[in-house]
Amino acid sequence: MSEVQTVENMVSITIDGVDYKAKEGEYILNAARANDIFIPAICYLTRCSPTLACRLCLVEADGKQVYSCNAKVKEGMEITVSTPDILAERRAMMEVYDVNHPLQCGVCDQSGECELQNYTLELGVDSQSYTIQDTKREATNWSSVLHYDPGLCIVCERCTTVCKDMIGDAAIKTTKRGGEALDKAWKDEMPKDAYAMWNKLQKSVIAPSNGTEHTNCSDCGECVAVCPVGALVSRDFVYTSNAWDLKKIPATCAHCSSGCQIYYETKPASIEDRTEKIFRVTNEWNYVSLCGAGRFGYDFENRTATKDATTFAAAVKAFKKAKVINFNSVITNEEALMLQTLKEKLGVKLINREARAFQRFLGFYSEASGQSLYSLDFKEVMATDFVMSVGSSLRNDNPNARYAFNNVQKLNKGAGLYFHPVGDTLVPTFGKNIEMFAHKVGHEEAALLFIIKLFADQDKLPSSVKEQLDSDFVELLGGDTAKFEKSFEKMMKKKESFSLMVGEDLYFHEKAENLAKLIAVLEASSEVKVAMIPPKTNSLGVALICDLDDEAEGYTIGYNESGDFKLSALGDGDLDMPAMNQQEGTLTNMHKRVTPTNAALEYNGYVLNDIVREVASAPKETIMWTEHLPVSKGFKAVEFDSLPNHYTNDGVEHRGYLLESTSVEVEEISVDKFDDSNALEGEIAYRCNPQRQFNDFSDKAHQIFEGFGLYTSPAKAEALSSKVEVEFANGKLTLDVIVDERMEGDIVAIPDFKSAENIYELFAGSRYQTVTIKEV
Amino acid sequence: MSLEQFKNRNVGTQNYKTLDLDHTPVTGMGQFKQVVSRTFKPELFVGLWVTFREMINALFRGKMHTTQYPFEKLPISPRYRAIHDMLRLLESGHYRCIGCGLCEKICISNCITMDTQYDENQRKEVSEYTINFGRCIFCGYCAEVCPELAIVHGPRYETASEQRASFSLFEDMLTPIDQLNLQQEYQGFGAISPNADENIKKTPLAY
Amino acid sequence: MDATHLPEVTAAGVIIKAVLILAVIAAIAGFGTYIERKILAFMQRRYGPQHVGPYGLLQLVADGIKLFTKEDIIPQHANKIIFAVAPVITAATAFIALAAVPVFPDFTIPFIDVYVPSIASDINIGILFVLGMMAAGLYGPLLAGMAQANKWGIIGSARTAIQFLSYEVVTGLSILAPIMMVGSLSFVDFNDYQADGTWLVVYQPVAFILFLIAGFAETNRTPFDLLEHEAEIISGYVTEYSGMRWGLFFIGEYANMITIGVIASVVFLGGYNDFWIFPGWLMIIGKIAFSFFFMLWVRAAWPHVRPDQLMWLCWKVLMPLAVVNVVITGIVIMLVQ
Structure with a gap:
């Protein structure tokens, strides 16, 4: 990690005669980029493994030609970026890329942001020496969002690389093009690398890896982002706008707690309608990867809002008599602080279920460990080589956690343990050294104890833990002991750093306190560091800022939640509020980072700050609250406008600031005894959203198609009819059955993204619930 | 051209002829x-x-100088920059515009707007196109930048309208399909230079 | 023609003559605008008005309709009575002056046997009367300019007063010499004096030129159209006038042009005497028409002068010349007798 740069692991290198420092073990290309030296490269992606498809990054290191994306720096290495030979190679490669590339730059969606164009100009290609007969390649739609035009594709394989190394879907691969064979005569005429590159290029094209015409993936669109040419475009965006017409608004994605850096790209909607519309979302794909919700779920803005004085007066009146404010985590830190101020001044109670659960869990953890926040952020998780996950449906809960789990396997030659009651067919495919435990619901403590048993230094363990470690956890968690011992030995080879990701299951667990203590014990007694996945967008921020209540009664104001008076950014409430793409403020993401977001679209109505100013007191603008965020909880007294929002070439994130974590000495921890009879039996429902769905806002976006229904594994679906009634202890739901091909086992998933369905009430403070499923 | 002649700002001594005028009498x-x-x-x-x-x-002697304007019009130079014309391809009759958006981008008075979409032939289709002639300053950049010579300046210079903002749609400017045979190739700003062929470097083709 | 053979001038004849003058001159004044626009256009190789009616002839009807139907605007701070009266003064004096001028030869209406004289009123001080009425016409622009509460109007009327009064002197002095020769102030006597075919311009070329110059000034024509010099004072004394009130000034100006043309024709250019094969009535119409054309021609050819040049010309050149001319004429007459 760049944050942990120290003098010891830096080496000195010389690039074109100038001395530079580089991190030991880094690729030459990355070292050059970090020092602002330009080496041409098309196929390389910073956080993925080298593809070696383009070969443009050829440099001379210590007198030998090497590929800078693949060669690591050594102390005293002398690098020359361009020699006449290398320049000839590069020029030949660019000429080869230009062979038969359609001259339709005028209409291409890359519209000038094209790396093929840039490098063609950069390397001064003004004539073509090579030629081959073209192959007919038809444009196809790979999925509901992906559009692929193989005619434009230069087969740099960035898409396949990012899909495999970062996303983990590995949904696309290179396949046979069926083109003319290369004339052997070229071999003697052309530079060597250029010929090899061409030979490969002429044979391949990208296609879905499942052999069909359609990808079966999470539709994250990261392949679209990394495509250097206009071959991969989102279906909705095809031929609708030139890149230069779009205004980039740096923002933070507000769908989940990843808080990814995004740009909303806006321009007037059409000739008739000159209001700004978001045409697409882009990201700094070298440093951050989005999920489908972030990339395609952008049009959730509240268009209906107007400044209606009477409804505003009604809202002020409602706030004055309110006893409770019910809200969720899709809220900025500033708004959370406003609500906390209202609590302090008016004595209202604040209800936020998911943030409260997380707050309690974090509290228990802090109490036991002495640390105000969890140890790792997810960028640091990505740098470890042994990663574990407990209590989170990795594929659905948080894309960044999943990407981290995958990336560790691919890039760090890592290993992983995945504990979750709901089986998953995707996670084991992330790498060869992954063991999955589909344990019983209620056995989360056993999972943690198992991890303690595997990694902890027995001498450091408190007695209350030590005495529980004798049982055969592998068996208990549903694995094969003998097989596991063998594979675990393999997994542990050359492993240096260990991380554990814990998720929402634990926060809503009835033994949450005990689980938090076990995590603290694990951290205190082993090298394993823990990262927590906040359940929803800004749950961490809300948990830190607000003093949340468990129960409350009386006149309720709902903010994007149900209530007697409803504030809503969805346009269906009593008073309109701005949606996240219409407001500025900060969000606290799971990387323990406070990141700024900006308003991409105009908003014509009232904001929460207006109400707070009427009923209590507030500054003129919402963002003036930023500097008042509680310093005691790790926030900094920084003005909103001075928050940075960018990445530098060496991959260092300059977005907002990191929360300060404080630690104190604690006494020995005493944990409860694990009772394996607590396991839930029978038909079990799991509160879990499908991929790309997180809340009402992602649901509102027109490119997010995942519906509200009962998600089951294919096997389970066969036992059910297409529509079922799910009966809870305190209510029932009628749902369509939707097959999630990557689920395994009998547990069914019920999404909670529709706040109107009151799923949290049905699950009654837990993430798992026994239900009765009846056919309708 | 050197900058010397631009640096000589003493314009009075250059090419002016002074008239041999009598002095005003004083007595x-x-x-x-x-x-x-x-x-x-x-x-x-x-x-x-x-x-x-x-x-x-x-x-x-028939030397009346008047051109009876609304009934008679003087021929104008092909380089004249009046109301835009949208040309068609002579071969297919399809409009030439490919919707690249360069005219929209280069327009210095921001008067060109276009909407494009993906059509059923997998091509970029210009679904709507407007020029606000109330703002257009007829600089000719759009015609110059157009890679297809699809937008050109036509000879229609009567631009009076009832409103300050006067929008023209794509169809208004497009050569009517039945008058395709009358369509003139544009000679003005941005047209292909007479020696264009000499400047082309040919790309080898395998077939 | 011998005066003694003329039939009796009846009241009916005079009234018919008066109506005739009023109608014809007013019409000609309108028609004059058409002619002026056409002539100026031709001299600039243009067509002039040509779209209203054949050859644009109905342009003057269109203009008339426009003038009549325009809103009658009187400025808020104007002296409304004087503002309303001023254009009438101009038009009225112009037509009154025509009363003592022989316009068209005399004729007898057949069947009813009414003799229409060439002059509505052949008073024996005809020239004095005409010059006097034209001088009185000064009140029109003067009052108009002063009544309209507009600084351009004031400047215009001041210029009017200066220009008219100054050139009145030249007109009077220049025409004094012919009067001395003829010995009468009656136009008829002037006409008869030249009945032998020798025009007075032959004897009095200087007087003729002076009279022409002064005539241009009196009728506010280029190169002396400083009263409404639009580049300097908007429109001078008619700045605030519009519609028919403005039209009256216009008619007055054109009537004056005709008057000057008539005087020049009768006093200097042989009047309505027959000439060679041309009858007298054709001659007078031809001469008036030419003098009208000449005024337009001058307008097309020459630029106008500055106010100071105008005054300089009047008092330092024309007036002394006129005086000298009178003196020389007197000496010559004395010597001949």
């Missing part, structure tokens, strides 16, 4: 002489003769 006698000489010079009659001659020219 009474001089003034009297000037009056007499001017009075008896037939200059006044020269003026009368010139106007009379022109009348004769106009009436009887």
Whole structure:
């Protein structure tokens, strides 16, 4: 990690005669980029493994030609970026890329942001020496969002690389093009690398890896982002706008707690309608990867809002008599602080279920460990080589956690343990050294104890833990002991750093306190560091800022939640509020980072700050609250406008600031005894959203198609009819059955993204619930 | 061209001819002489003769100078920059515009707007296109930048309208399909230079 | 023609003559605008008005309709009575002056046997009367300019007063010499004096030129159209006038042009005497028409002068010349007798 740069692991290198420092073990290309030296490269992606498809990054290191994306720096290495030979190679490669590339730059969606164009100009290609007969390649739609035009594709394989190394879907691969064979005569005429590159290029094209015409993936669109040419475009965006017409608004994605850096790209909607519309979302794909919700779920803005004085007066009146404010985590830190101020001044109670659960869990953890926040952020998780996950449906809960789990396997030659009651067919495919435990619901403590048993230094363990470690956890968690011992030995080879990701299951667990203590014990007694996945967008921020209540009664104001008076950014409430793409403020993401977001679209109505100013007191603008965020909880007294929002070439994130974590000495921890009879039996429902769905806002976006229904594994679906009634202890739901091909086992998933369905009430403070499923 | 001639700002000494004018008389006698000489010079009659001659020219020698504007129009240069025309391909009759958006981008008065979409032939289709002639300054950049010579300046220079903002749609400017045979190739700003062929470097083709 | 053979001038004849003058001159004034626009256009190789009616002849009807139907605007701070009266003064004096001028030869209406004289009123001080009425016409622009509460109007009327009064002197002095020769102030006597075919311009070329110059000034024509010099003072004394009130000034100006033309024709250019094969009535119409044309011609050819040049010309050149001319004429007459 760049944050942990120290003098010891830096080496000195010389690039074109100038001395530079580089991190030991880094690729030459990355070292050059970090020092602002330009080496041409098309196929390389910073956080993925080298593809070696383009070969443009050829440099001379210590007198030998090497590929800078693949060669690591050594102390005293002398690098020359361009020699006449290398320049000839590069020029030949660019000429080869230009062979038969359609001259339709005028209409291409890359519209000038094209790396093929840039490098063609950069390397001064003004004539073509090579030629081959073209192959007919038809444009196809790979999925509901992906559009692929193989005619434009230069087969740099960035898409396949990012899909495999970062996303983990590995949904696309290179396949046979069926083109003319290369004339052997070229071999003697052309530079060597250029010929090899061409030979490969002429044979391949990208296609879905499942052999069909359609990808079966999470539709994250990261392949679209990394495509250097206009071959991969989102279906909705095809031929609708030139890149230069779009205004980039740096923002933070507000769908989940990843808080990814995004740009909303806006321009007037059409000739008739000159209001700004978001045409697409882009990201700094070298440093951050989005999920489908972030990339395609952008049009959730509240268009209906107007400044209606009477409804505003009604809202002020409602706030004055309110006893409770019910809200969720899709809220900025500033708004959370406003609500906390209202609590302090008016004595209202604040209800936020998911943030409260997380707050309690974090509290228990802090109490036991002495640390105000969890140890790792997810960028640091990505740098470890042994990663574990407990209590989170990795594929659905948080894309960044999943990407981290995958990336560790691919890039760090890592290993992983995945504990979750709901089986998953995707996670084991992330790498060869992954063991999955589909344990019983209620056995989360056993999972943690198992991890303690595997990694902890027995001498450091408190007695209350030590005495529980004798049982055969592998068996208990549903694995094969003998097989596991063998594979675990393999997994542990050359492993240096260990991380554990814990998720929402634990926060809503009835033994949450005990689980938090076990995590603290694990951290205190082993090298394993823990990262927590906040359940929803800004749950961490809300948990830190607000003093949340468990129960409350009386006149309720709902903010994007149900209530007697409803504030809503969805346009269906009593008073309109701005949606996240219409407001500025900060969000606290799971990387323990406070990141700024900006308003991409105009908003014509009232904001929460207006109400707070009427009923209590507030500054003129919402963002003036930023500097008042509680310093005691790790926030900094920084003005909103001075928050940075960018990445530098060496991959260092300059977005907002990191929360300060404080630690104190604690006494020995005493944990409860694990009772394996607590396991839930029978038909079990799991509160879990499908991929790309997180809340009402992602649901509102027109490119997010995942519906509200009962998600089951294919096997389970066969036992059910297409529509079922799910009966809870305190209510029932009628749902369509939707097959999630990557689920395994009998547990069914019920999404909670529709706040109107009151799923949290049905699950009654837990993430798992026994239900009765009846056919309708 | 060197900058020397631009740096010489003493324009007065360059190509101007000074008239050989008499000095204004200062003495009474001089003034009297000037009056007499001017009075008896037939200059006044020269003026009368010139106007009379022109009348004769106009009436009887067919040298009437007037162009009866709304009924008669003078031919204008192909380089004249008037209301835009959208040209079609002569071969297929399809409009030439590919929707690249360069005219929209280069337009310095921001008067061009277009909407594009993906059509059923997998091509970029211009679904709507407008020029606000209330804002257009007829600079000709759009025609110059157009890679297809699809948007060009036509000869229609009557731009008066009832409103300050006067929007023209794509269809208004497009060559009517039945008049395709009358479509003139544009010669003005941005047209292909006569020696364009010499400047082309040919790309080898395998077939 | 011998005066003694003329039939009796009846009241009916005078009234018919008066109506005739009023109608014809007013019409000609309108028609004059058409002619002016056409002539100026031709001299600039243009067509002039040509779209209203054949050859644009109905342009003057269109203009008339426009003038009549325009809103009658009187400025808020104007002296409304004087503002309303001023254009009438101009038009009225112009037509009154025509009363003592022989316009068209005399004729007898057949069947009813009414003799229409060439002059509505052949008073024996005809020239004095005409010059006097034209001088009285000064009140029109003067009052108009002063009544309209507009600084351009004031400047215009001041210029009017200066220009008219100054050139009145030249007109009077220049025409004094012919009067001395003829010995009468009656236009008829002037006409008869030249009945032998020798025009007075032959004897009095200087007087003729002076009279022409002064005539241009009196009728506010280029090169002396400083009263409404639009580049300097908007429109001078008619700045605030519009519609028919402005039209009256216009008609007055054109009537004056005709008057000057008539005087020049009768006093200097042989009047309505027959000439060679041309009858007298054709001659007078031809002469008036030419003098009208000449005014337009001059307008097309010459630029106008500055106000100071105008005054300088009047008092330092024309007036002394006129006086000298009168003196020389007197001496010559004395010597001949």
